[in-house]
Amino acid sequence: MITVPGVVDRMGPTLLRTVHAAGPALAVTDVVIAETVKRTPVSAGDLVLGVAVGTTADAVELVRHCAAHGAAAVLLKPPHAARTAVRTAAQKAGTALVEVHSATAWAQLVWLLRSVLDAAADEATDALNPGPFGDLFRLADAAAAVVDAPVTVEDANSRVLAYSARQDRTDSARVSTIMGRRVPDDVLARFRSRGVFRELSRGRTAIFVPAQKDGTLPRLIVPVRMGGELLGSMWAVVPGPVTDERAAAFADIAPVVALHLLRRRAREDTDRGRSAELVRSVLEGTGSARLVAAELDLADEPHRVVAIDAQSDDPLAEGVRLALLERLTEGVGRRPAVADLHGVLYAIVPDTDGRGGWRALREALAELAGPLAAAGGSVPVNDLARSRAEADEALSLLRAGLVTGPVAAHDEVWTVLVLHRTAVVSTGAGVAHVGPLAYLRSREDADWYLDTLYEWLRHPGDPRAAAAALTIHPNTLRYRMARITAAVDVDLGDPNTRLALLIQLIALRWG
Template structure:
């Protein structure tokens, strides 16, 4: 048995989205289709596909009927799933509403849902041992038989997910692709210059690429889509132009591959959510470090918590940036770093021995703000996370030069910042208020001049350089400051108190 939430998780957010969950029967037993003009029998735990729903009235009636017979959920396409009347009916009938992507084909969805139910009913250790790519390799072989040519199945980022047999009949570009499990950059550039990826995004059924001067053999490419989203592509190395009927047969295999890609992505999303929850609990100090280490196979030794400010970048969308950063954090760093997201900030737990430096080099040029806590044992990850947050706050405020800050490297700034926070209530005491009042009635240089003079004792040239003025100008301004300030600047305690107040003003 599998729950309704489990079905949605396995199918994935590309196709299904829970709008309202009022069901009293979360266990799913079957998938049924409501046909136009027929009152289809509904049983407890059914997922009911509202294929015949033509309007809000039909949707409300179907929801009431399904609720009366104990259905788990009603699946509707936009705009019916989000209508207020439908959601109200669902609440009263105690049934869930699931929205189906507008571009998804009902026939494909039925096949996918039933395959999810079958897999849940027949799940075993033996089937798990096959791994996430077992079916894809068989599909690659099947597609190769249809087109009579070696085939690769690639995701939307040109990473190889599976490939067929007979790759010895290909060219160096294909061999490099399989060996590296992704299309090499120079090969990508050649195909991009020929407009291949532009054609993939336009919705073509098949794309033929002739042989190239460097010896690259012709390709027949089929995009893999579901619900209007490009999930990947299949690439066949062919001897030349392919007859239309054979090319069409090759393209007909794409929907089946798309379903497998969606299932794979849903499984990975589920595993990623589980990992994220485990990491989140440890970073908040409520989880078991031993459990996290065992389940996520964290390397032995000290680790750092790395905080990445996702919101500090990219006007194109924080969610897209977040996904891209997760992908970058989970690739090429030996054992995969554990990643989670809290309050718009990405956190990664990486081994201090090598892992941190690789993360640092990976993200330092990406435009994000990156801060790391000190290396700690797994039981102290909450402390490292607090330190990463503190260093990140300095980057955000511009108090340290970015885009990367290591907690132990910015200790001097941290000391002043903490002192400023602790001294927040002392800025109104003493003669400094009079100097601040003069700033409000003048060009505003009194307080800044005193601050830099105190920061560079006995070095007027350094103080003047910090203010970007001539040393003689500094001396003139300090004579005005001394005359306006009712304080003896020859007293060490007076100078220290004033500097404390000035630091608090700047860093609060």
């Protein structure tokens, strides 16, 4: 169990500040985003984020609404949390009021708060099953006490797993790291240019990085290893050079952190395996959509299945694919809804603009020169098998080069889908083997005839566009069409004839 003061302590004064502490502290159970004050469903023990609060009156109304439903605390950004009317409402209602740092993004705060709640749940599990590892946040506090400096614990991909108190004594790079739960790219580039990560990979016990010209304070960095594998690292923001004794004491904590990271990995692997089996079953149409939605915390809203091509010759594509999906699906429920089926990685994502949603995933995939990816249609959770089939179909068009990649959505490429399905059916029916087209195909210069006729039919009444598609002069197009009409006895003025020829040519090109 964790209370509001416990959450504020874990998050630290860099992000949260208690404006009014309620009487008996309630156990925090969940994080709720109040996008509309009156209609926000609030339950006992919720931390309610005033995302849509625009006025003092809105803030007062939200506080009263949350108090009536037993919320643990209301979180507001400046200046609302400090308003006298809001503080008075919180005091009368007996609800805790917490101020959020103005620069904190609400989406990042939700992520951070849920991480703290998850860590508290792990701590409760540890209390029932005692072990030598302890809680990672407590270990960060212990490491901070040893080195007398604020500490973060990061994994091998520079994502923040835990951090100590006293982060208000750090620099802007550390604040950005904690708020984003990973080291920003520009900060990573600066440390990489100084050879920090090269030194980490070489097995140094402790690395000191002096202050930088941009205002970044000195760092003492200790790699976290087990069996020769780099699992992560501990970063302390120090005022200056650290004595050998203190650096050695800081490094002595690394083996304990390594044990915790190994246990965390084992638990995540188990959860990921369970999630993957659930996702596979629902995508194949054999599992319970209701069970998958409950297990993976999928909201009752439209979702898409996104298929990412794992069959790539590029040795870097696999790593890019996995890293991207892990980062983007962290905001979808408590577990990423991801599974690998027959060499294709599938992700179930909400059809929204938010973090972890389809649009965010699409933008990230488009920015990366990574593997091909296609999304099925937007469907209810109980119809995910259909969205998976549509994602597969769109992915096949990308692989065949019929759709320009690297990302496509099934509902946006419907014209290509219609033509492709028509071509497949027509090919099976042998339509390309009848009529005058059969004669044109038998000629040695068949490609010349077929390409010209195809573009002429695709651009009716527009010889310039047809010529441009063939990269020839319009007069050359007219000369070629005269040769074609002379070679076959066909009335190209008849609309049915033109339609039949176009279907035949589509079958040849797309089938």
